[in-house]
Amino acid sequence: MPDIASLRKTLEKHGQSHLLRFWDELDEPGRAVLTEQIAAIDFDQLDQWIAQYVRKRPLARPSGDIQPPAVVPAKPTDPAVLAEHQAASQRGEELLRAGKVAAFVVAGGQGTRLGYEGPKGCLEATPVAHKPLFRVFAEQVLAASRRTGAAIPWYIMTSQANDVATRAFFRQNRYFGLKPEDVFFLVQGTMPAIGLDGKLLLAEKGSLALSPDGHGGCLAAMKKSGALADMAARGIELISYFQVDNPLVRCLDPLFLGLHSLRGSEMSAKALPKRDPMERLGNFCLIDGKVIVIEYSDMPDDLARATTADGRLRFSSGSIAIHILSRSFVERLTAGRGAALPFHRADKVVPCVDESGKLLRSDKPNAVKLEMFVFDAMPLAGRTVILQTQRNEEFSPIKNATGEDSLPSSLHDQIRRSAAWLERAGVTVPRDADGQVAAAIEISPLFADSAEALAAKVDPKKVITGGQNLYLGE
């Protein structure tokens, strides 16, 4: 740990001396915390970031010839693509059976829009059994592990703010039936909030304002935490990446895994046909032969609205943050000083102490937060695959407290998907005059984790009455 004299010198050199303004008021443990936080910062690097992202506003409009990328359809009609789908599903299942696949969830976000106290993965998010999100995914991992007879490790990325609570939640719930040695927690990195004048902010007299470095921080975190080395030791080749807020996600999809493998992809992504040109999803684009994701807010308006001759959106594929990453790709990206993903700037309100030590909350953005996004690794991959999927089947995130992408909308979508699976299995589902499902239905992944698995198991003569709470569990 550096002594106070060298700390002062570094801070002076970089114009950040104010961070020690309250040093004399801090007790020994308080000084140790602040020293550690400051010592963790590479100030030469920080100066570059301030020059690049704070003093200037990075150009949002990407340059180059922007084209739509090739996308593998969700429901192919072409016999060749259909055959590839079948081969891929088989390959994916083989990879799972051979123990070459790990699940990876990013759960380090702050969930500010939802406003839920505690890690988002602890949110009760299913319509009948009220399972927390972590259980929803754990049951999928367990189901795949039982089906294939293979150990499937699950890596969970937390942040400094929620790591302790997340681990405690897993312990309290006995790892939801998973073997504790197959559950690996890793903590993502932090970034200091930077005032609009380039000065770092103090959240308290003895503590910097820090926040997680974005889901793109998972690459460096995998390396730093030893997760990558652990994967290598277990013979893991593919990392199945998903977010903590989407209970409809298929955590381990054989088709997606198999396509990635058969096509020699380094990083693959699932895409949805966008509902409308301005839907708040990243846009898959192709620039100079590389797939890149352009955030909805950065997508030039004319391109977002452009249509093809038959009237469809030209850039129709939206990113839903479901990926397969080859372990070797992550190793390559993190071989040097860390994964060199660019930062995205967000101007935010960050409570901080003023010169007198009073805690202030500005009514307009007072700081820049810098985050990395995992999709920025796509153009660094040698090969990529984009697989289209169906919204009803796989995407209903819980982002907001109410309205679109909220818990109520996700519960509705979960029931709708369960009903569709049951109907495909020949079961009659009660519906009201508007065609809405008139029962609360939940299917545990341990009962069936796909429509096909359900059809093989459920009795088509099963009776579901209107208003019933139906839970199909183990």
Ligand code: UTP
């Ligand atoms: P979001 O972009 O929705 O951010 O994260 P968020 O922090 O959860 O929510 P808001 O924006 O504050 O309301 C998408 C996924 O990426 C993870 C989240 O946990 C979620 O699974 N994430 C996000 C991280 O793991 N770390 C981060 O630094 C940011």
